[in-house]
Amino acid sequence: MMKVKRGPWGRGSWGEAAAVLDPSKPKLTTSAMIASIASEGQRTSAAPFGEALVKVARERPDILGLTADLGKYTDLHVFGAAFPDRYYQMGMAEQNLMLAAAGLAHEGFTPFVTTYAVFAARRTYDFISQGIVEEGLNVKICCALPxxxxxxxxxxxxxxxxxxxxxxxxxxxxxxxxxxxxEQATQAIAAHHGPVYMRLLRGKVPLVLDEYDYRFELGKAKLLRDGAEILVISTGLMTMRALEAAQRLEADRVGVAVLHVPTIKPLDEATILREAGRTGRMVVVAENHSVIGGLGEAVAGVLLRGGVAPPRFRQVALPDAFLDAGALPTLHDRYGISAEAMAGSLRSCLQ
Structure with missing residues (x-):
């Protein structure tokens, strides 16, 4: 049987079509397209982006929703159902999508644009740069599948x-x-004037930060838990993984601090330098992104420029490679971003 390693180019829900097929291994039962990262039994909230945007838009008639054939798969369909006259389905034309949003922003509207992160980053970069950001337009680009x-x-x-x-x-x-x-970030970027790129988790999204007295503030990092041996500086879903790994290491009497950095740019350099500068702790940066060019290298630059030298510095990130297709639990283990894999990485860092 042929082993399929690369996903299809289409964007529909193809079920098992993109799963890695190997007759020597048990059949995967998780769809390759399922984007939920929730563990079995974990608390979740459905479509938090769509629900939050609806709440904001009730008080803000300037807010519009635009998507490139992906309303259902970015949770913007929730907004579309609530405000059909403010919802625009632009079809599979991401470059037109961005420039249409730019035009609407020029007229005083606040467009929330959704697509997949790969399409925004690869297909529309120049249109975002020249049509939106250079003009300082109030467009919010919110992208699923980061x-x-x-x-x-x-x-x-x-x-x-x-x-x-x-x-x-x-x-x-x-x-x-x-x-x-x-939910809180959606409210914050709606209140912020200027262009924003936000990564989205969609569907049934895990709920964990309510246990840490957390409040999102644009441009601010938050220390969620303290620990004497390791400081994990994390963002996105890897903060969730870091918290899970820290709990596992408690059994080994290893103290793991977790500093959540929800805003990648502008980076909260002062908080990063303060926490990384505490004596004796190694620093591990964890992100759901390539080891190249993300939060890890940004933090390394901050530490170097700030004259802070932790005893050791490590990254937990995706490799600089084109990744396989398959079921998410398998891939997260394979590429080191599951809770179990991350706990193992942190243990190995101490050796």
Missing amino acids: GLTTGYGPSHQATEDLAIFRGMPDLTIVDPCDALDI
């Missing part, structure tokens, strides 16, 4: 989107961790 949150393979896995967008001047970049983070 990093390794789909099993469709390189055609759909946005493993380099942060590296692509971090170099764009004047663009705010947000990478929320869970449903609470997405």
